[in-house]
Amino acid sequence: MDIATIIGLLGGTILVLVSIVMGGQATIFLNIQGILIVVGGTLATCFIKFSMKEVINSVSVVMKAFRVKIQSPEEIMEKMVSLARIAKESGLIALENEKPDDEFTAKAFQFLADGFNEDRVQELLKQDLRSTIQRHTTGQKVFKGMGSSAPAFGMIGTLIGLVQMLANMSNPNNIGPAMAVALLTTLYGALLSNLVFLPLADKLALRTQKEQETKSLVIDGALGICRGLSGMVLEETLKVHLSPKDRLKVVPNKAKRAQTS
Numbered sequence: 717m718d719i720a721t722i723i724g725l726l727g728g729t730i731l732v733l734v735s736i737v738m739g740g741q742a743t744i745f746l747n748i749q750g751i752l753i754v755v756g757g758t759l760a761t762c763f764i765k766f767s768m769k770e771v772i773n774s775v776s777v778v779m780k781a782f783r784v785k786i787q788s789p790e791e792i793m794e795k796m797v798s799l800a801r802i803a804k805e806s807g808l809i810a811l812e813n814e815k816p817d818d819e820f821t822a823k824a825f826q827f828l829a830d831g832f833n834e835d836r837v838q839e840l841l842k843q844d845l846r847s848t849i850q851r852h853t854t855g856q857k858v859f860k861g862m863g864s865s866a867p868a869f870g871m872i873g874t875l876i877g878l879v880q881m882l883a884n885m886s887n888p889n890n891i892g893p894a895m896a897v898a899l900l901t902t903l904y905g906a907l908l909s910n911l912v913f914l915p916l917a918d919k920l921a922l923r924t925q926k927e928q929e930t931k932s933l934v935i936d937g938a939l940g941i942c943r944g945l946s947g948m949v950l951e952e953t954l955k956v957h958l959s960p961k962d963r964l965k966v967v968p969n970k971a972k973r974a975q976t977s
Contacts, residue, residue, distance in 0.1 A: 718781065718782050718783065718919075721781050721782050721916075721919055722782070724915065725911070725912070725915075728911045729911070732907065732911075744896065745900060745903070747897050747900045747901070749873070749877075749897075749901075750870075750873050750877075750897070750900045750901035750904055751904060753869055753870075753872060753873035753876065753901055754866055754869045754870050754873060754901055754904040754905045754908065755904075755908075757865065757868075757869035757872065758862050758865045758866045758869055758905075758908070759862075761861070761862075761865045761869075762858060762861060762862055762865070765858075765861050766854070766857070766858055766861070770854050770858065771858060773851065773854070773855065774854065774855040774858035774859065777851060777852055777854075777855030777920065778855055778859060778916050778920055780852075780920060780923045780924075780927075781916050781919040781920050781923060787818065787930060789929065789930060789933055789957055789958055790958070792821075792930055792933050792934060792937070793933065793937070793951065793954045793955075793957070793958070795816070795821075795937075796933075796934070796937030796938075796940070796941070796950060796954060797947040797950055797951045797954075798947070799811060799814065799825070799937075799941060800937075800940065800941050800945060800946065800947045800950045801946075801947045802814075803828070803941050803944075804944070804946060804947070808828045808829055808831065808941070808942070809829055809831075810829075811825045811828050811829045811941075812825070812826070812829035818934075820841075820844065820845075820848075820931055820934060821934050823840075823841070823844065824837070824841055824934055824935070824937075824938040825938075827840060827841070827938070828938060828941060828942055832942075833942075834939055834942045834943060837938055837939060837942055838935065838939055841931075841934070841935045841938065842935065845928065845931050845932070845935070848927065848931070849924060849928060852920060852923075852924040852927075853924070855920055856917045856920050856921050856924070859913050859914070859916050859917035859920065860913070860914065860917045862908075862909075862913040863908075863909045863910075863913035863914035863917060864909070866904075866905040866906075866908040866909040866913060867902070867905040867906055867909050868905070869901070869905055870901045870902040870903070870904055870905020870906060871901075871902055871905070872901070873898075873900075873901025873902070873904075873905075874898050874899055874901050874902045876898075876901075877894065877895075877897055877898025877899075877900075877901065878895075878898050880894070880898075881894035881895060881898060929957065932957065933954060933957045936953065936954060936957070937950065937954055940953055940954070
């Protein structure tokens with residue numbers, strides 16, 4: 717689990733609730749009519765903008781904001797160099813015995829073990845990567861759309877409340893409470909947008925970028941193995957995926973170099 721996402725959501729929610737409780741009567745911030753307008757309207761526009769399948773898939777996609785399963789580039793690079801040595805010694809068929817946890821990496825190994833040529837391996841893996849990025853991009857658009865719609869429906873709820881208030885101004889004592897209720901929908905929309913929808917869309921965009929980087933590293937590693945590169949040469953080739961700072965952390969192992977030469 718991504719602790720940062722959990723801390724952000726729970727921390728922001730708790731801070732808002734604590735501030736409400738400290739300010740006095742907390743029940744005045746609960747308005748069913750406002751919740752129905754904001755939540756219902758946001759979901760309605762979401763189904764108008766996107767298909768049913770895209771909306772449902774966005775829920776599973778956004779779960780990546782709570783999960784941390786992406787390996788670091790250094791770990792992937794070390795694994796690819798190790799596999800290059802295995803392929804050099806025992807042939808590509810030996811990669812069939814490797815069972816990585818990552819589905820994309822396992823697919824790359826299977827293609828190599830099955831004897832696919834370099835162009836075919838590159839085509840299949842890049843197509844898989846493009847499909848993944850497309851799904852994630854759609855998920856981001858869904859939550860960004862919800863983030864933009866929630867404040868708008870909050871304002872709509874406020875306008876509805878104001879109309880109802882102005883229509884019943886015969887009793888001045890009711891104006892203040894009615895105005896407070898009308899403003900609650902704006903509060904609901906702002907909170908949902910800025911605390912939930914938009915932050916989750918941004919976190920998903922970051923996860924997508926990281927996943928694209930790691931999968932590109934896997935693709936280049938698989939293509940290098942397919943070309944028959946030694947571990948040392950493959951290591952130097954894959955270093956382009958690392959930042960200059962991270963490249964300094966990768967200390968070549970002389971024993972491994974001697975084994976691959």
